[in-house]
Amino acid sequence: MNRTCNQCQAEMIKDCKVSVEYDVSGISISQKRKGLFNSVSAKTKASVCPNCGFVALYIDEYEKFNK
Numbered sequence: 160m161n162r163t164c165n166q167c168q169a170e171m172i173k174d175c176k177v178s179v180e181y182d183v184s185g186i187s188i189s190q191k192r193k194g195l196f197n198s199v200s201a202k203t204k205a206s207v208c209p210n211c212g213f214v215a216l217y218i219d220e221y222e223k224f225n226k
Contacts (some may be wrong), residue, residue: 164210164211165213166213171213172209174206175206176204186216187203188203201220
């Protein structure tokens with residue numbers, strides 16, 4: 160899926176790695192559901208606009224959160 164910058168409408172560069180300084184695991188998104196051991200999580204990726212520098216975070220496994 161192509162990503163378009165919200166600021167200047169340019170095509171963004173996808174699959175950039177997101178990491179927090181001094182933490183090699185980066186940022187992950189998680190959702191707790193009902194029941195024991197019934198949670199879902201995904202690693203965060205970023206897309207960067209080469210035109211204006213706008214950064215957008217996203218996950219590839221978004222279907223898992225829609226249950």
